[in-house]
Amino acid sequence: MKVKVAIFTGTRAEYGLLHSLMSDVKASARLQLQVVVGGMHLSPEFGDTWKDIERDGFPIDAKVEMLLSSDSDVGVVKSIGVGILGFADALDRLRPDVLVVLGDRFEALAIVQSALIMKIPVAHLHGGEVTEGAYDDAIRHAISKLSYLHFVSAEPYRQRVIQLGESPDRVFNVGAIGIDHLKRTSLMGRDELSESLQFDLSPPFFLVTYHPVTLAEESPELSFKALLEALDRFPEHKVIITYPNADNGGRAIIPMLEAYAHQSAGRVLAIPSLGFKRYLSVVALADAVVGNSSSGIIEVPSFHVPTVNIGVRQKGRLAAKSVFDCKPEVEAIVGALRHVLTADFELLCQSVVNPYGCGDASKQIVSALERFQPATIVKPFYDLS
Structure with missing residues (x-):
């Protein structure tokens, strides 16, 4: 039986990073791709970019409207609440074996909260990073604690996720997935x-x-x-x-x-x-x-x-x-x-060297997902001592 892998995307930039992974999951004989779309993708104001996803050959399994017209702090909080309501229905219908999210957006926080309560294990990409000027920084670390598998972009970030109490055998340094495009995309x-x-x-x-x-x-x-x-x-x-x-x-x-x-x-x-x-x-x-x-x-x-x-x-x-x-x-x-x-x-x-890897992150993530046995999401806190 194939492992059902739901990949969530809420923004155009995030989808660009996830494209290679979505292609590799779709091509895997052991995995079944499910695509969940929300946030900015569904807004005409931001380009209706969900259409790009379908044009690229990825059928969308669930669309979750959550973005309010307000971008005040109260409006963003309400968007999270609307998202949680929609994601609950979408995840209940799809029942993936694992949910993949990337980064630090409030849209991702909404779906990950839903997945935790519904006992769906989460695989988080780009955890452990620091962006001190945005509340995304706290959201990223929160998503890491709500997640079971971790695919980070550099070794210092791997160590930081472990410092958050995540077991080293579930934290993989694969590099930045966006660099995969340099090898795959014909410019x-x-x-x-x-x-x-x-x-x-x-x-x-x-x-x-x-x-x-x-x-x-x-x-x-x-x-x-x-x-x-x-x-x-x-x-x-x-x-x-x-x-x-x-x-x-x-x-x-x-x-x-x-x-x-x-x-x-x-x-x-x-x-x-x-x-x-x-x-x-x-x-x-x-x-x-x-x-x-x-x-x-x-x-x-x-x-x-x-x-x-x-x-x-x-x-x-x-x-x-x-x-x-x-x-x-x-x-x-x-x-x-x-x-x-x-x-x-x-x-x-x-002559610069990019510290975020060489562009083979997607293959490593797929390999880990193919080996994943989604039996439980119970995880003890890993103490550094």
């Missing part, structure tokens, strides 16, 4: 990409993604305004800006980026979602990736492209030498961009 060339986006991508250009900081005192509007002013200091560079996620404060940024793109038509493209293939293709051609997305820390260094990491959202993550940190202030961002565009920094990027 689009500049002309094909320009045609697909209906936007001239002749060099030079920046790729920008900025998400609200949800824990530290960093105003999303003020920080994003500083970023836009800094970009104006590089008029020779075109700009592709992707929408922020659905964290509280994110919707305040969307009209700002849309207005910026409208005022600079031909130079600036604002787009809800690039999709993972176009995203990786744009990264490969960009002069720099700018903002505070985890992708700039984890995947971008493998392209030998510089990252300007703004503010404290990603504070605490392991980072390659191609990642340059700066404050969310105009002059700091301008200085960082000038620095990463120098010949010396370009040379450094060409």
Whole structure:
């Protein structure tokens, strides 16, 4: 009998990371893939990205509407509650042998809480990491404690999950799953990409993604305004800006980026979602990736492209030498961009080693899932002593 593996995705970025794993689970003779979709995927405001999942050949087994139009802290809490109600019904119908979730989003916290009470073991990807500027940091560690299997992206993160009381024989260092795409995805060339986006991508250009900081005192509007002013200091560079996620404060940024793109038509493209293939293709051609997305820390260094990491959202993550940190202030961002565009920094990027692995995470995860015997989720607390 096949092991039923439900994989949950709630955001476009998360799906891009999970795509390789979903393909490998689907191809496995021992596993049966179930796809559960919720959150931003089902929102027209964020691009209706559930359609991309189906276009990629993954039938969706459950759609759970949970995202309210409000992105206040109260609105996010209510979205979690709505999600728990929907996930209870979906998991009851699907009854997977194991649920796979990635990262630190509130959508993932909702489904993992449901799975725990329903005695469905959870396999958590990217546990043990630290992002001090977002409440995602606490959510990530909470999901780790609610999970049975752990697939982490680096050895220091493995040690941290063990420090949380998880037994070492259930914590696997497989590297970052997003890097698998570098080996598997055939990237689009500049002309094909320009045609697909209906936007001239002749060099030079920046790729920008900025998400609200949800824990530290960093105003999303003020920080994003500083970023836009800094970009104006590089008029020779075109700009592709992707929408922020659905964290509280994110919707305040969307009209700002849309207005910026409208005022600079031909130079600036604002787009809800690039999709993972176009995203990786744009990264490969960009002069720099700018903002505070985890992708700039984890995947971008493998392209030998510089990252300007703004503010404290990603504070605490392991980072390659191609990642340059700066404050969310105009002059700091301008200085960082000038620095990463120098010949010396370009040379450094060409020799950088990504600390997040070499791109075989999915195969290792599938191998562990194929061996998994989902008899119980009872687990003793592992004491370091």
